[in-house]
Amino acid sequence: MDPVIIVGAGPVGLALTLALARRNVPVILLDEGTGDERRPARTAVLRPDTAAALARLTGPDAFGDRNWTGWRTMRRRQSVCEVAFASPGTVPQDGADGPVPAPLHLAQHELTRALRAQLALLARPELVTLATGNRVDSLEQDGSGVSVRTRGAGGTWWRGSYLVGCDGPRSTVRKLLGVRFPGRTAVERHAVAALRTELPWPGEALLHRSPPWRAADAEITARPLPHGIWRLDWLLPPGRELVTPDALLARIDDTLTGWCGDPAPGYELLDTGVHTIHHRLALRWRVNRAFLAGDAAHLLGALGTQGLDEGLRDVGNLAWKLALAWHQGPADADLLLDSYQAERRTAVSARLRAADRALPSVRSAGGWSSVRRTVLPGAARGHDALLTDGQLGRGPLGAPPVYDRTPLALPDPPEGSVTVGTAIGAPAADVAVTAPDGSVTRLRDRLGGDLLVVLVAPGTGVWERRHWLRAGLMPRLSAAVTALPVAAELLITEEYPGAAPHTVLLVRPDGYLVAALSGVRPDELQACADAVRGGGSAQGARKAGRDAEAAAGR
Known part of the structure; x- marks a missing residue:
């Protein structure tokens, strides 16, 4: 088959390119830029699940220690x-008592640089064709593939089996596909500065609501980066206030004085900007053989939600499906x-929807006033908790999604289904697992390739591998895994939250629980593995897909 064409070499396009190439799918990556932009104030905060997915692509040591020590x-x-x-x-369990996983905070140019470095290290570099300085001009589809014409130094026609538009908010691919992009403009605006200084909370991120020294700003956020660098965001009041250089410097001086006392500590200003947040959602994410991902498909960011988080979740969801369709052929891939x-x-x-429902009380004129003049203290505390959860990747504003209405499921639970601590369609818990070769790792480290079949077998760790591979359920389970219609890896875990001994879990390549038997x-x-690849009980699965789209308001 022809390569997959990806348009846009930002973090989402690069991550998808690398994920497909790792699955031996050839990719043509088209980008109209050169990849040389460096903006210290343009940073990304990744939740633990997306940070783990990124680490699988770039290696665990690609960014050093970018994690925060705490949140205030x-x-x-x-x-x-x-x-x-x-x-x-340390690897704490999500939801367990004690310290929780830290978000990963890094400059976007560092992220793209690390992804490009990994592309250069591919075992088969011929899998990826990177064409910079190429702007997509037209797009045609037929029954066997997609043709794209670009303009630029190397402008020409490109032929691919599938196309993914990762080309940002003004996506040319989306426009050429005729997909509408409705939503709300300027939901929030923030003045932003990246500076090197010392703050009283080294290593801690801070959300400061109603700072007493500022009459105009209802909220300030400080997020640490390595080498003493901080990104500061000031939520701007509704309207079109012009943020002049003098006004921004006054904000910096007032903020540092308010936090550190007078005189304010010295600082080195590295970058500034105004970040305007829009909320938009493309009406269609697939048009025949063309797909949208990242900012080309959605824009969000109010109340602490993270657009790049969702873009990387797009990558995790689409990469294994495209790879499976590419290798097995399009006959049953719809x-x-x-x-x-x-x-x-x-x-x-x-x-x-969660952000839009919360915005009127937290950010509207009345809500804005209540931030400063708390008429209902309980409401203010609720707003604090909501914003904290959004920033930390918890609750409706930040937690990983649950695909409880996926079309890749049997219409009814299979016989022998049991309840565990993870709901079907939710991300599997990151437990310690043992592979048949005896290596011990984390479940998240095994994601991104084949399906995972996990046997809960307490006490396995005290047995020599040569014994437990031939004992109990293992021979039958190994044979069952070998006979599955898609490639799968068999793993053992000593325990899984809420699971009884001899429970068998089926986990998708993107980490979502398919079944517990x-x-x-x-x-x-x-039957479950067949449904995951889009086969098996198609009638029931298609009904689930229609229900999911109806729930999304399509």
Whole structure:
């Protein structure tokens, strides 16, 4: 088959290119820029699940220690919430007591540089053709592929099996496909500065609501970066206030004085800007053999939501499906590829609805006033908790989505299904697992390739591998995994939240739980794996897909 064409070499386009190439899918990456932009104030905060997905692509040491040590939420002069994050090298369980996983905060140019470096290290570099300085001009589709014409130094026609538009908010691909992009403009505006200085909370991120020294700014956020650099964001009041250089410097001076006392500490100003947040959602994410991902498909960012988080989740969802369709052929791939829109558009739509519902009380004129003149203290505390959850990747504004209406599921739970601590369609818990070769790692480290079949077998760790591979359920389970219609890897775990011994879990390549079965059930395991690849009970699966799209408001 022809290569997959990806338009746009930002973080989402580069991550998708690398994910496909790792699956031996050839890619043509088209970009009208050169990839040389460097903006210290343009940074990204990644939740633990997307940070782990990025680490699988770039290697765990690509960014050094970019994690925060803690989070602090303040209102006026009072600290209302403090969260301690896990120290580097520890792997806390999501939702467990004690330190929680830290977000990853890094400059976007560092992220793109690391992804490009990994592309250069591919075992088969011929899998990727990178064409910079090429602007997409026209697009044609037929029954076997997509043709794209570009203009620029190397402008020509390109032929691909599939096309993914990762070309940002003004996506040319989206426009050429005739896909509408409705939504709201200028939901929030922030003045932004990147500066090198010393703050009283080294390593901690801070959300400061109603700072007492500022009459105009209802909220300030400080996020640390390495080498003493901080990104500061000031939420601007509604309207079209012009942020002049003098006004921004006054904000910096007032903020540093308010936090550190008079005289304010010295600082080195590295970059500034005004960040305007829009909320938009493309009506279609798939048009025949063409797809949209990242900012080309959705824009969000109010109340702490993170657009790049959702873009990388797009990558995790689409990459394994495109690779499976590319390797196995398009004959039965329609349901599999349709599931990308059904799952991801539904998830992002729910995120946008959650933010839009909260915005009137938190950010509207009345809500803005209540930030400073708290008539209902309980409401203010609720706003603090909501914003903290949004910033930390928890709750409706930040937690990973649950694909509970995926079309890649059987219409009814298979016989022998059991309940575990993870809902079907939710991200699997990151437990310690043992591979058949005896290596011990984390479940998240095994994602991104084949399906995972995980047997819960307490006490395995005290047995020599040569014994437990031939004992109990293992021979039958190994045979069942080998017979599955798609490639799968068999893993063992000592325990899984809420799971009884001998529970068998089926996990998708992007980490979502497909099924939990009591014991070895080859027929049921095969039916679930078949549904995951878009086969099997197509009628029930298609109904689930229609229900998911209806729920998304399509």
